[in-house]
Amino acid sequence: MKKKKQIAVKLFLPFLLLFGFLANAQKVTEYDLYVTDTLVNYTGKNVKAIAINGTIPGPELHFTEGDTAVIRVHNNAKHETSIHWHGLLLPNEQDGVPYLTTAPIKSNTVHTYKFPLKQSGTYWYHSHTMLQEQSGMYGAFIIHKKDEPKIPEYVMLLSDWSDENPHEIERSLHKETDWYAIKKGATQNYGEALVKGHLGTKFINEFKRMHAMDVSDVYYDRFFANGVKEQEISGLKAGDKVRVRIINGSSSSYFWLNYAGGKMAVVASDGAEVEPVEVDRFIIGVSETYDVIVTIPEGNISYELMATSEDRMGHASLWLGDGDKKRIEPMGRLDYFAGMKMMNDMMTVGGNMKDMGMKMSLQKMDMNSVMYPELKKEDKHEHHMEMEGDMKMDMDKKDMSGHEHHMEMDMEKKNMSAHEHHMEMDKDKGKLVTLNYNMLKSPVKTTLPDKPFRTLNFELTGNMNRYVWTVNNKTISETDKILIKAGENIRIVITNNSMMRHPMHLHGHYFRVVNQYGEYSPLKNVIDVMPMETDVIEFNASEEYGDWFFHCHILYHMMSGMGRIFSYEDSPPNPQLPDKASALKKVYNDDRRYFLSADIGLESNGSDGEVRLENTRNFADLEWRLGYDNESGYETEAHIGRYLDNKQFLSVYTGWDFRYRKSDEAETNLFGQTSTKDKRVVACLGVVYVLPWFVETDLRVDYEGKVRLQFTREDIPLTSRLRLWGSWNTDYEYNVGSRYILTKYWSLSAHYDSDMGLGGGIAFTY
Structure with a gap:
């Protein structure tokens, strides 16, 4: 009998081992994406667009951390295309930048992407070919944790839409036309200046060779959340907590987020978790993602989560709950002449920023706040003075040369965290609590390996007159690749010497946004650098090989040349791009076009x-x-x-x-x-x-x-x-x-x- 048992164990042991292997093997999650040319009609006019699986945006792709993603892209359109997996850590040749990391997907061909998912969080995908993203090629990419808390969750994918051909938008921007300002009612002309008592402001503005103030470049016909102006989510009851995964998939629009049901708890940014921080509102930069948890205060009420374009020209909303609608009061039009006056004070006749002795960083001092009507007039000056004095960040000069990194916070209450400081301001003075990067804290240490840093200084520069956007006054094609070594620590000091915001995105890596929390500084892959700011980001060159794009994610800024290419030394040949020199010329041609x-x-x-x-x-x-x-x-x-x-x-x-x-x-x-x-x-x-x-x-x-x-x-x-x-x-x-x-x-x-x-x-x- 004992011998029979031994034989049985021997027979079944291989099956047990096989079962255990299969149980622990990575799950393969597969999708097929079909890219087609199509027509859409959002405004009563048929317009050409690009759809994925017949919809704009494309389908939400859902995975679980540890899965292997297999995604077949069928290009049924009449032009070549590509898909970039924004924010994902993956092999270089899977990154999806045509001619830089991945072969373009030619018309009537199928390209298969395959990569393991080493992270969780909220991400998205979009075409990296020319201006196709503006025409509808984008969608959400969600990676769930294996032990994710079971609460209701929804995606809010924001986008902007113009009936105008994106190539004509781009050409018009280079033409220096102010047609989009006319459409917005934002020309700030001499007649308007005279009526509003700002004739002198206008004269000084043009004396300094600056064009009319604006916070965005393009007039858009519509703004969408998940492809519609309004979407209703039912089946929620009082006390429910809801996770909303907010993705800014627009081509060039920032959005303000406000919730009619009270505070929003920000719990993740760019897919990486942060310690929950409660805010009244926040602005989401182009290509950023934020996860927020909101509460349904009462039953039988539908609460509006509104995303308003930064130029206040439109909005899109997600309605949470059933019953009567509780609306957000629309954000008022910007006071452009107040912004013009501020800009006059800060710029030289040569078009550069004055050295005003202010060290601004991490979105703590929003220069555009002088234009916000929701801030009481009597509070605007006080608001700036508080932010400048109470939240001043000094960066030791040693840091700029790549040695010690020293952060010194001079706050009115030094033992108070930024979050507590803002909450007290809100309680005592009735101010809105607005998120900034200094309020984000990683739940785990994010320090890099103990080795020296190499410091790079990037100055974001631009020319609105001819719509040329550069880093250190050079476009991508005018510079060599930046060679980095596998395993080294890279520190980038970014200074924005322009009057536009720039959401700078690093492919294939996370970086630390160095803030007051030091070892617990948050991880991101996009940093919105506001006008006149200097920010510091750090990353470890851990991907070991290949070329990786670092660029402004405003589509028309990127196409004009605002970016750089990081290249790992001694990288093996990319099998998808056998003629590397010819492929690189195609990348460089983007900002060389006439x-x-x-x-x-x-x-x-x-x-x-x-x-x-x-x-x-x-x-x-x-x-x-x-x-x-x-x-x-x-x-x-x-x-x-x-x-x-x-x-x-x-x-x-x-x-x-x-x-x-x-x-x-x-x-x-x-x-x-x-x-x-x-x-x-x-x-x-x-x-x-x-x-x-x-x-x-x-x-x-x-x-x-x-x-x-x-x-x-x-x-x-x-x-x-x-x-x-x-x-x-x-x-x-x-x-x-x-x-x-x-x-x-x-x-x-x-x-x-x-x-x-x-x-x-x-x-x-x-």
Whole structure:
């Protein structure tokens, strides 16, 4: 009998071992994603878009920590595409940046992604090909813990939508049009300045060569949560706690989050857990994620969780609960002239920030708060002074050189945590508790391995005039990859020397956002760097191989070149990109592209216009002035040139000028030389410099030694749609004119020209 038992054990032992192996093996979770071109109609107009599995956004992908994800992407569209798994720690070739880490997915092909899930939390996925994300290619990627608490949870995936083709949006931004400001009612024109008592503010603003104040670049037709303006969640009862996974999947919009049921407890950011911190509201940067837990205070009431675009132009809502709706009061329009006045005080005539002795970091001092109507007027100055004095962060100079990191908090109550400090402000003074990065604390230590740091200094720089965005005044294609060694500690000191927020995202890694909690500083993969801030992030180069993108996640900033590429030394060849040099050229081509613009007048006295082609640094243009008779004559000029300085106020060019006008008189110019304004065929060299008030000064000399100096001011905003312009040169040619903007491309126009006389008609602006 004993022998039979031994035989039975021997027979069943392999089966027991196999069962144990299968029980502990990683679960494979599979999805098939089908990418198709489609039409959508959100505003009464059919518009081209890109759908995943027939929907925008794409389907929510749910996994459990420890799973192996297998995702087959079927590209049934007419163009190549890609999918990037935002925030995930995965093998380099699975990261999904076409031509940098992963092969692009060609039309009518299938690409399989396969990677283990080493983390849990709230993430998302989106196309990293050109501007496809703006057209609908994004979705939620949720990784659950194995022992996740069983409470109701929902995804709130935020997005922005424009009926306009994204490529036309991008071209328009480079054109320097303010059509989107017209749509928003945010031109801050001279007429409005006069009425509101800010005429001096406007004069100073243009003297310093700054355009009208805005907090976002694009006018959007709709804002969505999970693809709809409002979504209702039923079946909740009084006392229920609900986890909402909030993802900002927009292309370029920040959102304010407010909850009608009271405080929100922030419990995670970018997928990483933080100690719960209760706030009244917070702003979520482009591509960030936050997990919040909210409570349903009473039954038979539906509470609004509202996401409002930072420019206050629209919102989307999630309704939690059943019954009568408890709404959030809409956020009021921004006081742009207050923001303009603040900006005037902080910027130099050269377009740089003044050294005002303030060390701002971690979102603790929101410079835009002067524009927020929800803050009482009498509190705005006090609000800034408190934040500057009570929450001042000093970074020891040693830290900037990569040695010791020293954080010194000078708070009114030094033994008080940032959270307690804000709560007391709220209780005692009735202030809103607004989340900032200094309030986030990791539940576990996040210190890096005990080894030296290599420090990199990144200055975020930009040029709103021509919409060029850079790091250290260079685009991605203008710099080499940043080589890093596997296992080394990297510290990045990021200073924002622009008046725009920049959500900087690091692929494939978490970094520490160094704050008051030191060893417990929070982990994130996106940091929203506000204007005039300096923030410090740290990460360990633990992924061992490959190229990893670090870039601004505002889509149009990234495409203009705001980023860098980290590259591990001695990385093995990427089998998906056998021709590495050719692939890298395609990556660099993104910020080297040329954009076409045109400005053409068709009036009763003639036609004048310009067609221009330009990229980050170079330009080529063709100009003409054509009268309808011999006395008016005609002129055509062509130039090629290059912008020289960081703000691109200075440029040089060479070209030719052909001019003919019937005249029997020989005239001299301002310099005593014989004027060639009636007849010339010359090659010339010139330099253009933009003076205060955006007066363009053009000094040129032709091959005969003749000199001409010309002053031009275009697009003086008298009202939102009525614009003035004029020019004069040392050949005593001049013109003045006006336009009334009807649509993005068409205007009524009138002007007087010293050669062509008075005329009126229409103008086409592209």
